[in-house]
Amino acid sequence: MPEKLLxxxxxxxxxxxxxxxxxxxxxxxxxxxxxxxxxMTAYYNIVEPLLEDISTYLDxxxxxxxxxxxxxxxxxxxxxxxxxxxxxxxxxxxxxxxxPWQQFKVSSSIxxxxxxxxxxxxx
Amino acid sequence: MAIGKSMHxxxxxxxxxxxxxxxxxxxxxxxxxxxxxxxxxxxxxxxxLHSQQAYEDERDKIFxxxxxxxxxxxxxxxxxxxxxxxxxVLGASIVVTRGTDGVIRSFHNxxxxxxNQLFDPNKQPCQGRARTVxxxxxxxxxxxxxxxxxxxxxxxxxxxxxDDISLMKIHTDTWKGQIFVNLAEQPSETLExxxxxxxxxxxxYDWDRFEVAAKWESEVNVNYKVFIDAFQETYHVSFIHLSxxxxxxxxxxxxxxxxxxxxxxxxxxxxxxxGRGSPETNVRQKVIKQDGENVRHGINLDRIEDWGxxxxxxxxxxxxxxxxxxxxxxxxxxxGPNKTHWECHLYLPKTDKASxxxxxxxxxxxxxxxxxxxxxxxxxxQVSLNNGxxxxxxxxxxxxxxxxxxxxxxxxxx
Numbered sequence: 001m002p003e004k005l006l007x008x009x010x011x012x013x014x015x016x017x018x019x020x021x022x023x024x025x026x027x028x029x030x031x032x033x034x035x036x037x038x039x040m041t042a043y044y045n046i047v048e049p050l051l052e053d054i055s056t057y058l059d060x061x062x063x064x065x066x067x068x069x070x071x072x073x074x075x076x077x078x079x080x081x082x083x084x085x086x087x088x089x090x091x092x093x094x095x096x097x098x099x100p101w102q103q104f105k106v107s108s109s110i111x112x113x114x115x116x117x118x119x120x121x122x123x
Numbered sequence: 124m125a126i127g128k129s130m131h132x133x134x135x136x137x138x139x140x141x142x143x144x145x146x147x148x149x150x151x152x153x154x155x156x157x158x159x160x161x162x163x164x165x166x167x168x169x170x171x172l173h174s175q176q177a178y179e180d181e182r183d184k185i186f187x188x189x190x191x192x193x194x195x196x197x198x199x200x201x202x203x204x205x206x207x208x209x210x211x212v213l214g215a216s217i218v219v220t221r222g223t224d225g226v227i228r229s230f231h232n233x234x235x236x237x238x239n240q241l242f243d244p245n246k247q248p249c250q251g252r253a254r255t256v257x258x259x260x261x262x263x264x265x266x267x268x269x270x271x272x273x274x275x276x277x278x279x280x281x282x283x284x285x286d287d288i289s290l291m292k293i294h295t296d297t298w299k300g301q302i303f304v305n306l307a308e309q310p311s312e313t314l315e316x317x318x319x320x321x322x323x324x325x326x327x328y329d330w331d332r333f334e335v336a337a338k339w340e341s342e343v344n345v346n347y348k349v350f351i352d353a354f355q356e357t358y359h360v361s362f363i364h365l366s367x368x369x370x371x372x373x374x375x376x377x378x379x380x381x382x383x384x385x386x387x388x389x390x391x392x393x394x395x396x397x398g399r400g401s402p403e404t405n406v407r408q409k410v411i412k413q414d415g416e417n418v419r420h421g422i423n424l425d426r427i428e429d430w431g432x433x434x435x436x437x438x439x440x441x442x443x444x445x446x447x448x449x450x451x452x453x454x455x456x457x458x459g460p461n462k463t464h465w466e467c468h469l470y471l472p473k474t475d476k477a478s479x480x481x482x483x484x485x486x487x488x489x490x491x492x493x494x495x496x497x498x499x500x501x502x503x504x505q506v507s508l509n510n511g512x513x514x515x516x517x518x519x520x521x522x523x524x525x526x527x528x529x530x531x532x533x534x535x536x537x
Contacts, residue, residue, distance in 0.1 A: 025337060025487075051481060054481065055477060055478035055481050055482070056478070058477035058478065058481075059476050059477060059478045061477075062475050063474075063475050063476070063477060063480075064475070066477070070477075074477050074480065074481070077477075077481045077484075078480065078481065078484045081481065081484035081485040081488060082484070082488050084485050084488065084489070085367065085488060085489050085492050089366050089367060089489075090366050090367075090492075095367075095492045095495045095496060096366065097496075097499055098495045098496055098498060098499040099341070099343070099495070099498055099499060099501075099502065101495075103341055103342070103343070104339065104341050104491075104495055104498070105339065105340050105341060106337075106338075106339055106491070107337075107338040107339070107340065
């Protein structure tokens with residue numbers, strides 16, 4: 001039986017998991033800067049209306065007890081927030097008029113270890 | 124210039140640490156009269172912003188003589204933890220450890236035998252846990268309290284035993300979870316004395332409510348002073364942050380987003396940034412209410428109504444940005460006169476709820492984007508300074524914090 005990617009209530013979001021469910025801020029930052037505005041806008045418009053439902057669902061559990069399906073769902077929500085300023089504020093895939101984005105380094109690994117949230121490799 | 128309120132507590136001229144200047148109720152006054160600060164208001168020469176000599180003076184007389192923040196307690200969380208910090212301006216590779224006794228210490232990452240690097244990044248991780256460390260050159264072994272446990276073939280040495288030698292210790296102290304070192308042979312003051320009244324005021328913050336949530340860094344071709352200048356004034360907000368934080372600016376009444384107060388505690392400072400809250404960005408800067416439970420200590424020191432956050436600076440290069448629901452720190456590391464390594468750590472309230480992570484992620488990413496905007500002018504500015512196109516800078520009243528840094532840089536490098 002294939003592994004469930006997401007909790008049953010959000011099965012309709014499973015098509016987005018492979019590309020957008022990313023563990024760690026670093027990976028999400030890279031995804032944002034390797035996506036077009038159109039791609040991010042389409043993703044954001046699907047997930048943003050569901051953020052409250054996702055939050056309510058996940059709050060049934062302690063962070064440290066999240067199942068792999070729940071971690072994937074959390075990462076979908078976090079990726080949606082990563083897209084917010086590009087889609088809503090800047091209307092531009094990157095922060096306009098700044099140094100090359102590769103010069104700005106985002107570190108996830110130390111933070112995730114300190115916070116001890118179960119991690120999941122991006123598929 | 125219109126007159127606001129200010130106060131200057133004058134102490135002995137030679138006592139650089141305890142001079143207090145307090146400007147409240149902007150607009151702030153100028154240099155005349157009994158409340159005049161120790162600095163003047165003339166244009167400031169730009170030579171220290173690009174010269175090799177100025178870099179060397181600051182390196183030798185400030186960075187290597189004063190208390191400098193290099194690490195955090197959460198980076199060495201348990202007995203046996205260590206982390207290596209290689210800091211060019213200190214001329215040192217430093218091992219920060221938490222001993223089995225729980226005490227945080229730091230040492231030069233150098234074997235006292237013949238100077239080999241003890242923790243070699245090619246052989247060991249630069250952060251981890253260990254009970255001992257062995258020099259790869261000749262096997263000398265030390266514990267994390269710095270004690271020598273073994274000198275290989277000890278009997279062949281002349282009047283030397285392992286009890287006579289130890290790792291080279293660096294003066295180390297902690298303040299509110301931050302680890303400071305002082306490379307002077309004998310520091311001229313303790314860390315507590317160095318932080319002085321700044322430490323007493325800001326120290327009341329409820330630090331234990333927070334945990335680290337993000338780390339960002341960059342290497343930028345800019346003098347560290349040019350870099351920090353972008354972070355200690357709000358004059359730029361309406362322009363640089365036009366897309367990210369324009370909702371915060373009251374364009375009719377306060378289009379230049381003036382600081383609400385400036386407090387200078389010797390070389391350190393606390394500056395108040397206004398804040399109203401922008402629905403588009405979901406940034407909420409709640410008013411500090413003086414009704415007991417809602418009072419947050421260590422921030423909004425003047426208890427003003429439209430307070431957003433405090434910019435607190437520990438001279439020369441360590442910044443806190445303090446809000447009531449988060450704080451973040453900046454370290455600006457000079458790598459020569461024209462290059463800086465910058466790192467930022469964001470701290471958010473401890474939580475066990477996914478909904479908090481989701482809510483805060485938007486603000487966190489927006490903050491990161493806004494800081495990226497702050498970096499945007501650095502390299503172009505440095506090119507102009509290096510080429511000598513601009514010989515002096517006129518700082519406005521709203522840029523007094525920049526002038527303050529320049530003043531103390533001069534005083535400490537005399």
